[in-house]
Amino acid sequence: xxxxxxxxxxxxxxxxxxxxxxxxxxxxxxxxxxxxxxxxxxxxxxxxxxxxxxxxxxxxxxxxxxxxxxxxxxxxxxxxxxxxxxxxxxxxxxxxxxxxxxxxxxxxxxxxxxxxxxxxxxxxxxxxxxxxxxxxxxxxxxxxxxxxxxxxxxxxxxxxxxxxxxxxxxxxxxxxxxxxxxxxxxxxxxxxxxxxxxxxxxxxxxxxxxxxxxxxxxxxxxxxxxxxxxxxxxxxxxxxxxxxxxxxxxxxxxxxxxxxxxxxxxxxxxxxxxxxxxxxxxxxxxxxxxxxxxxxxxxxxxxxxxxxxxxxxxxxxxxxxxxxxxxxxxxxxxxxxxxxxxxxxxxxxxxxxxxxxxxxxxxxxxxxxxxxxxxxxxxxxxxxxxxxxxxxxxxxxxxxxxxxxxxxxxxxxxxxxxxxxxxxxxxxxxxxxxxxxxxxxxxxxxxxxxxxxxxxxxxxxxxxxxxxxxxxxxxxxxxxxxxxxxxxxxxxxxxxxxxxxxxxxxxxxxxxxxxxxxxxxxxxxxxxxxxxxxxxxxxxxxxx
Amino acid sequence: xxxxxxxxxxxxxxxxxxxxxxxxxxxxxxxxxxxxxxxxxxxxxxxxxxxxxxxxxxxxxxxxxxxxxxxxxxxxxxxxxxxxxxxxxxxxxxxxxxxxxxxxxxxxxxxxxxxxxxxxxxxxxxxxxxxxxxxxxxxxxxxxxxxxxxxxxxxxxxxxxxxxxxxxxxxxxxxxxxxxxxxxxxxxxxxxxxxxxxxxxxxxxxxxxxxxxxxxxxxxxxxxxxxxxxxxxxx
Amino acid sequence: xxxxxxxxxxxxxxxxxxxxxxxxxxxxxxxxxxxxxxxxxxxxxxxxxxxxxxxxxxxxxxxxxxxxxxxxxxxxxxxxxxxxxxxxxxxxxxxxxxxxxxxxxxxxxxxxxxxxxxxxxxxxxxxxxxxxxxxxxxxxxxxxxxxxxxxxxxxx
Numbered sequence: 016x017x018x019x020x021x022x023x024x025x026x027x028x029x030x031x032x033x034x035x036x037x038x039x040x041x042x043x044x045x046x047x048x049x050x051x052x053x054x055x056x057x058x059x060x061x062x063x064x065x066x067x068x069x070x071x072x073x074x075x076x077x078x079x080x081x082x083x084x085x086x087x088x089x090x091x092x093x094x095x096x097x098x099x100x101x102x103x104x105x106x107x108x109x110x111x112x113x114x115x116x117x118x119x120x121x122x123x124x125x126x127x128x129x130x131x132x133x134x135x136x137x138x139x140x141x142x143x144x145x146x147x148x149x150x151x152x153x154x155x156x157x158x159x160x161x162x163x164x165x166x167x168x169x170x171x172x173x174x175x176x177x178x179x180x181x182x183x184x185x186x187x188x189x190x191x192x193x194x195x196x197x198x199x200x201x202x203x204x205x206x207x208x209x210x211x212x213x214x215x216x217x218x219x220x221x222x223x224x225x226x227x228x229x230x231x232x233x234x235x236x237x238x239x240x241x242x243x244x245x246x247x248x249x250x251x252x253x254x255x256x257x258x259x260x261x262x263x264x265x266x267x268x269x270x271x272x273x274x275x276x277x278x279x280x281x282x283x284x285x286x287x288x289x290x291x292x293x294x295x296x297x298x299x300x301x302x303x304x305x306x307x308x309x310x311x312x313x314x315x316x317x318x319x320x321x322x323x324x325x326x327x328x329x330x331x332x333x334x335x336x337x338x339x340x341x342x343x344x345x346x347x348x349x350x351x352x353x354x355x356x357x358x359x360x361x362x363x364x365x366x367x368x369x370x371x372x373x374x375x376x377x378x379x380x381x382x383x384x385x386x387x388x389x390x391x392x393x394x395x396x397x398x399x400x401x402x403x404x405x406x407x408x409x410x411x412x413x414x415x416x417x418x419x420x421x422x423x424x425x426x427x428x429x430x431x432x433x434x435x436x437x438x439x440x441x442x443x444x445x446x447x448x449x450x451x452x453x454x455x456x457x458x459x460x461x462x463x464x465x466x467x468x469x470x471x472x473x474x475x476x477x478x479x480x481x482x483x484x485x486x487x488x489x490x491x492x493x494x495x496x497x498x499x500x501x502x503x504x505x506x507x508x509x510x511x512x513x514x515x516x517x518x519x520x521x522x523x524x525x526x527x528x529x530x531x532x533x534x535x536x537x538x539x540x541x542x543x544x545x546x547x548x549x550x551x552x553x554x555x556x557x558x559x
Numbered sequence: 560x561x562x563x564x565x566x567x568x569x570x571x572x573x574x575x576x577x578x579x580x581x582x583x584x585x586x587x588x589x590x591x592x593x594x595x596x597x598x599x600x601x602x603x604x605x606x607x608x609x610x611x612x613x614x615x616x617x618x619x620x621x622x623x624x625x626x627x628x629x630x631x632x633x634x635x636x637x638x639x640x641x642x643x644x645x646x647x648x649x650x651x652x653x654x655x656x657x658x659x660x661x662x663x664x665x666x667x668x669x670x671x672x673x674x675x676x677x678x679x680x681x682x683x684x685x686x687x688x689x690x691x692x693x694x695x696x697x698x699x700x701x702x703x704x705x706x707x708x709x710x711x712x713x714x715x716x717x718x719x720x721x722x723x724x725x726x727x728x729x730x731x732x733x734x735x736x737x738x739x740x741x742x743x744x745x746x747x748x749x750x751x752x753x754x755x756x757x758x759x760x761x762x763x764x765x766x767x768x769x770x771x772x773x774x775x776x777x778x779x780x781x782x783x784x785x786x787x788x789x790x791x792x793x794x
Numbered sequence: 795x796x797x798x799x800x801x802x803x804x805x806x807x808x809x810x811x812x813x814x815x816x817x818x819x820x821x822x823x824x825x826x827x828x829x830x831x832x833x834x835x836x837x838x839x840x841x842x843x844x845x846x847x848x849x850x851x852x853x854x855x856x857x858x859x860x861x862x863x864x865x866x867x868x869x870x871x872x873x874x875x876x877x878x879x880x881x882x883x884x885x886x887x888x889x890x891x892x893x894x895x896x897x898x899x900x901x902x903x904x905x906x907x908x909x910x911x912x913x914x915x916x917x918x919x920x921x922x923x924x925x926x927x928x929x930x931x932x933x934x935x936x937x938x939x940x941x942x943x944x945x946x947x948x949x950x
Contacts, residue, residue: 667884704946737937741942744948779798789801
């Protein structure tokens with residue numbers, strides 16, 4: 016198995032990762048879309064470096080990727096020559112772009128109007144001593160924290176020691192990041208004056224000459240002011256590299272609303288993506304500034320080392336617990352590609368003659384098994400409940416206490432509802448809300464449960480990203496089936512909780528139990544099935 | 560407060576006007592805790608946060624002319640809640656001190672001038688003061704347990720010198736008695752002075768450090784002359 | 795100022811009581827509901843200016859004079875100004891001053907007290923000055939040392 020780590024990108028973060036891996040004697044392959052000179056990398060491109068097995072390929076594009084964590088095959092092209100390299104993991108760290116937000120402020124670039132990065136670079140000779148400068152930051156849309164820092168740094172550089180007046184116009188000034196408040200303090204010490212707009216907006220006008228006139232009311236004093244600054248500094252936004260479009264497609268990565276390669280999911284460790292062994296770092300992951308690069312580089316090194324360790328010793332003491340892998344039964348599979356399409360971890364591999372689960376990439380969520388229309392995927396992750404106790408038949412209808420099965424995601428519902436199991440409530444831990452199939456729900460009812468509840472993660476908390484949504488769809492589908500067959504759709508329900516929502520989980524369960532109490536017991540014949548007794552789900556039960 | 564006319568040109572503000580003040584007003588986060596704690600927030604559409612903001616923008620004229628610094632009771636609640644420990648009530652006093660003395664509202668300045676001229680706010684001559692004091696002393700002496708009570712005036716070498724609030728001499732003579740009776744009961748070696756007996760220091764309120772100093776110096780002069788070591792300043 | 799010793803009224807009263815130089819009779823105000831108004835200058839502002847606020851001293855003295863006394867809420871560092879601070883008794887802004895007094899009077903009313911003890915001339919003047927107008931004409935306001943003087947046990 017290869018130990019190569021393929022790094023894609025030209026950012027300081029990418030260089031930092033490469034340097035650290037080199038120190039650790041882990042071989043790297045650096046892929047640059049442009050030339051190497053700008054990056055200060057001295058090795059001849061396309062060759063292995065003299066310091067060991069470290070290669071750099073410049074003017075190289077990524078064209079495809081197959082395989083799974085520990086054994087990725089990446090198709091590349093340089094000088095119209097295609098070639099392939101294998102890698103245990105891939106780190107994407109393409110440099111972002113800083114896009115001036117002229118439009119947002121109704122301004123156009125001119126000698127008197129320029130973006131933060133340019134103003135900061137030329138702070139010294141930007142304008143004569145004693146002049147006035149307006150800085151715009153996050154007035155009409157929330158600024159990125161990194162850009163608030165950049166704007167404050169720029170304001171300090173302009174204001175310091177030159178008798179210049181810097182007026183800083185902002186909305187929600189983002190000082191929550193490391194050093195943000197200190198920057199604010201320093202800027203105030205340098206004499207920067209802030210105007211914060213929460214319920215009003217300044218009127219910004221640009222003359223034909225390029226000069227800017229700002230009219231506004233200071234919200235604290237209520238005083239109207241006007242300013243015609245010598246120089247106006249316009250906010251920027253850190254945007255993802257345009258190359259991330261094709262990279263996201265090739266590596267089948269989820270993106271956030273801004274186009275970066277990490278969704279705002281609480282389960283995502285610093286540089287992880289939806290795919291095991293594909294990492295996004297630095298400005299490929301989120302709108303980060305250069306000063307954030309070391310932190311992301313360290314996180315990437317940690318993630319790579321963890322992965323290599325886990326691959327070497329799959330049964331070891333990994334902190335990244337994965338569920339049991341799924342397996343496609345080649346005789347039953349009809350190649351409908353449902354699993355390939357829905358696997359949130361990109362772990363289903365497509366071969367010319369078959370589909371297979373890449374074991375090292377499978378996170379064991381079980382969504383594929385639950386959704387496979389043929390029941391062709393074996394998955395052992397859903398097992399019988401924790402305290403499947405026998406409940407005595409309550410013949411006295413007045414004392415009817417409904418029996419329930421709760422399918423609870425191990426990452427949320429199972430923890431929140433850990434005190435729920437009783438002789439009337441069986442808790443079935445599942446690796447993901449998406450692992451629950453129509454058959455699981457119906458089986459539970461047939462085994463004598465009066466109701467079945469799926470306790471899954473909130474959207475955005477789901478480790479499998481889409482799992483909780485699949486869970487909801489499954490429940491809704493079964494509700495429709497019950498409705499059409501004369502049953503009560505209210506017997507199955509989908510609710511979301513987080514692991515720390517114990518009391519909410521309890522009241523959710525109690526409420527559901529109360530709703531069920533209004534229905535008659537299952538054994539009275541609403542749902543056909545065996546006599547009521549033990550509630551238990553067969554181990555690994557799938558559609559039959 | 561707000562100007563309805565043309566907006567002011569920002570360039571013309573003297574932002575550094577109060578930069579020498581020790582109060583670190585530039586660190587104001589405009590969080591508004593001060594305004595929430597202030598008993599007089601809202602009057603004249605003013606509050607401490609707005610006050611600090613105007614200081615930080617160097618709006619001297621508007622501040623000195625405003626009624627608000629005088630309506631503020633300088634109770635210091637804003638100071639105790641301010642996360643940046645800015646010291647707002649001290650700045651209010653500074654602004655008060657910047658107003659032309661003849662525009663200090665109400666009786667404060669007049670009283671202060673009277674003190675400077677005559678030694679007390681009332682402009683009361685020494686013999687009248689002594690008359691009032693002895694009159695009150697006689698009344699005390701008539702009460703059971705206080706026979707022979709006398710007020711020691713200008714007693715050299717007394718252990719304690721006590722100042723007097725002018726309103727007790729003016730209209731509320733009855734209230735002079737309480738403390739004196741305690742002195743008598745405790746067999747204290749005490750005295751009051753016939754000059755500069757005034758214990759109220761209105762320089763504190765008008766922001767006038769010079770006047771405040773003058774009054775303190777007068778009391779010290781008395782203590783030096785009478786060789787008294789301890790001062791009780793019940794005001 | 796270092797040439798002299800300075801006493802606050804609290805120092806001197808506590809000294810007299812602890813040294814046994816005065817004796818106090820708690821029965822004088824038995825049956826009355828008493829409360830204590832904390833002046834900004836002796837408490838919060840003293841703490842801010844001199845690093846020490848006189849919070850507990852007046853309370854101790856009060857406890858030597860009466861058994862049944864109650865705190866106003868909030869108190870100590872968070873107490874609210876009576877409205878007589880900063881020379882407002884003399885600025886001529888009487889309407890505003892009476893309005894500030896409203897919160898203080900409400901606070902006193904909620905405490906159920908019919909006697910308010912203050913150790914400050916300004917507070918005394920203010921609370922006494924607004925109580926009629928704000929609907930507590932029967933409220934009695936006394937100086938702390940007045941209370942002490944009232945409780946003095948004299949040898950005949």
